[in-house]
Amino acid sequence: MLKVLGRQTSINVRKVLWTAAELGLAYELDQSWGTTRELSEPEFLALNPSAQMPVLIDGDVVLFESNAVCRYLADRYGDGAIWPADPGARARVDQWMEWQSATLNPVWGDAFLGLVRRPEAYVGRQDAIAASAARxxxxxxxxxxxxAARPYAAGDSFTLADIVLGLSVHRWRSTPISHPPTPNLTAYLARLRRRPAFDAVSPADMA
Incomplete structure (x- = not known):
């Protein structure tokens, strides 16, 4: 059975859990890492020297970096539905996964941490929070x-891109900042919420 190390409140852990659920894969989730056990412990660092969750263990395969883990699961256990075999279609999925990790992720830290996760650490840092929210x-x-042009990020069908982006949209909507009108994102999130796997691993009240 697959084993996933990391707490479910982590958005990156939820990417992996959602992917596994979409593929119908059984897994064991060890949430002690990041809760009662420190990611800096030698046992965890031996699996991921970056001291970040999640880590996937699949037999002899040990992987970290959530988007890479999602691709691995889809490639090994999927039928091409959520990560297409066609190079062009696969690249369109990958470009949005890269956009999520390299372009979108770096901007929300101050806003999300300052307003949701660790507000006590952000007292007096309202300018940083506001700048982060604007970006x-x-x-x-x-x-x-x-x-506006398509129902899903990479085209007409649900893919891995929608797993990583769907969680990101939900986090954005759940953070108490001023949100501009976004009817397309509202409809998109509602489409994704109709997928049982989304609610199973990422309830609406979990940002």
């Missing part, structure tokens, strides 16, 4: 415009 909104409007 976050600008990038979400990029996705809003893209979704």
């Amino acid at each position: 976050w909104n600008r990038l979400m409007l990029v996705l809003e415009d893209e979704l």
Whole structure:
């Protein structure tokens, strides 16, 4: 059985859990790492020297970096539905997964941490929170415009791109900042919420 190390409140852990659920894969989730056990412990660092969750263990295969783990699961256990075999279609999925990790993720830290996760650490840092929220909104409007032309991030069908972006949209909507009107993102999130795997691993009240 697959084993996933990391707490479910981590958005990156939820990417992996959602992917596994979409593929119908059984897994064991060890949430002690990041809760009662430190990611800096030698046992964990031997699996991921970056001291970040999640880590996937699949027999002799040990992987970290959530988007890479999602691709591995889809490639090994999927039928091409959520990560297409066609190079062009696969590249379109990958470009949005890369956009999520390299472009979108770096901007929301101050806003999300300061307003949701660790507000006590952000006392007096309202300018950083506001700047982060403004950058976050600008990038979400990029996705809003893209979704005017298609129901899912990479085309007409649900893919891995929608797993990583769907969680990101939910986090954005759940963070108490001023959100611009985004009817396409609203409809997109509602489509994704109709998938049982989304609610199973990422309840609406979990940002």
